[in-house]
Amino acid sequence: METIAKRILPRQQRRFLPADERQLGFGDIFSDHMFLMDYHDGRWQAPRIEPFAPLQLSPAAMGLHYAQLIFEGLKCYRRADGRLALFRPKDNFVRFAHSAQRLCIPDFDQGLALAALKELLLIDQAWVPSTPGASLYIRPFIVATEPHLGVRPAREYLFMIITGPVGPYYPEGFAPINIYVEPQYSRTAPGGLGEIKAAANYAASLFAAEEAHKKGYTQILWLDPCHHKYVEEVGSMNMFFVLDGELLTSPLAGTVLPGITRQSVLTLAKDWGLKVAERPLPIEEIIGAQESGLLTEAFGTGTAAVVSPVGRLHYQDQDLVVGGGQTIGPLTQRLYDEITGIQYGLRPDSHDWIFPLT
Numbered sequence: 001m002e003t004i005a006k007r008i009l010p011r012q013q014r015r016f017l018p019a020d021e022r023q024l025g026f027g028d029i030f031s032d033h034m035f036l037m038d039y040h041d042g043r044w045q046a047p048r049i050e051p052f053a054p055l056q057l058s059p060a061a062m063g064l065h066y067a068q069l070i071f072e073g074l075k076c077y078r079r080a081d082g083r084l085a086l087f088r089p090k091d092n093f094v095r096f097a098h099s100a101q102r103l104c105i106p107d108f109d110q111g112l113a114l115a116a117l118k119e120l121l122l123i124d125q126a127w128v129p130s131t132p133g134a135s136l137y138i139r140p141f142i143v144a145t146e147p148h149l150g151v152r153p154a155r156e157y158l159f160m161i162i163t164g165p166v167g168p169y170y171p172e173g174f175a176p177i178n179i180y181v182e183p184q185y186s187r188t189a190p191g192g193l194g195e196i197k198a199a200a201n202y203a204a205s206l207f208a209a210e211e212a213h214k215k216g217y218t219q220i221l222w223l224d225p226c227h228h229k230y231v232e233e234v235g236s237m238n239m240f241f242v243l244d245g246e247l248l249t250s251p252l253a254g255t256v257l258p259g260i261t262r263q264s265v266l267t268l269a270k271d272w273g274l275k276v277a278e279r280p281l282p283i284e285e286i287i288g289a290q291e292s293g294l295l296t297e298a299f300g301t302g303t304a305a306v307v308s309p310v311g312r313l314h315y316q317d318q319d320l321v322v323g324g325g326q327t328i329g330p331l332t333q334r335l336y337d338e339i340t341g342i343q344y345g346l347r348p349d350s351h352d353w354i355f356p357l358t
């Protein structure tokens with residue numbers, strides 16, 4: 001990795017670091033450096049790390065026109081002992097490689113990507129916040145850069161990693177959010193891109209999400225795109241329900257992102273001897289369970305929010321209050337404490353999920 005570091009330009013003046021890390025929002029502040037690697041002439045070129053700066057990109061770059069653009073999201077944590085660590089980063093790069101394959105983006109060396117990320121993080125380690133709950137968000141992405149108008153896979157790409165300190169994903173923090181169950185629009189389709197992190201999926205979600213925000217809801221719960229009958233996932237989270245004592249989530253049937261937090265929750269719940277099932281979940285079953293008092297908890301899972309309790313679900317003209325609305329259920333709390341405990345070095349890492357950096 002020596003070759004990457006050699007190209008670093010003199011360290012810039014730091015642009016902004018909030019005096020009070022508890023004021024950190026999400027996604028507006030970026031660290032000093034970025035990782036770049038170009039693809040042209042049939043291969044990935046020498047990687048480099050440079051000061052964070054705007055890109056030079058042709059207005060005809062294919063990624064701008066045809067959305068050949070994929071990304072990932074993970075975090076770097078400053079642990080209780082002051083050391084830095086990542087959570088299951090190899091899984092992010094495996095998923096990233098799968099996204100690349102699906103969008104005809106050339107395969108990349110996952111080991112090199114992880115080593116490059118490590119080097120970038122060591123250079124910008126002062127940017128990793130130390131306040132509990134805050135972290136450094138990491139955004140790897142690949143965009144088609146070849147200047148060409150016409151729909152086909154590009155022949156030139158840019159692989160980048162940018163980072164920035166973040167606080168809680170939702171302004172509510174670790175508190176129940178209200179969710180709008182979308183009865184009409186879809187973000188993906190069977191055979192589509194739902195199981196990868198393609199930028200196009202997020203563009204497809206915007207209109208319905210804006211409508212839900214105007215009605216006062218934090219997120220959308222998507223139903224299956226064929227029948228609008230089965231629960232799938234939330235805008236940036238997988239969805240879980242505790243129903244009659246059983247932990248339920250929808251299966252990964254191609255339209256749902258295989259979340260790394262989702263996988264961690266399933267593993268922990270099984271470790272703890274809980275009844276767990278991945279099966280199709282009709283929204284009518286959730287409503288029925290709520291009416292008969294069997295729906296005790298609902299929560300979303302994702303890198304950004306970790307575990308996010310859901311206090312209210314709105315479906316058509318029904319308002320479903322979960323577990324009293326403002327309380328955090330015991331399993332939701334336990335999972336949040338366990339996963340953040342592992343991430344911040346407060347609990348044992350019995351599954352080898354932690355990738356230490358320092």
Ligand SMILES: Cc1ncc(COP(=O)(O)O)c(C=O)c1O
Binds near residue numbers: 262301302303
């Ligand atoms: C659509 C969608 N579903 C689920 C997730 C949760 O995935 P993970 O736990 O890997 O962050 C995310 C976030 O990456 C997402 O964007």
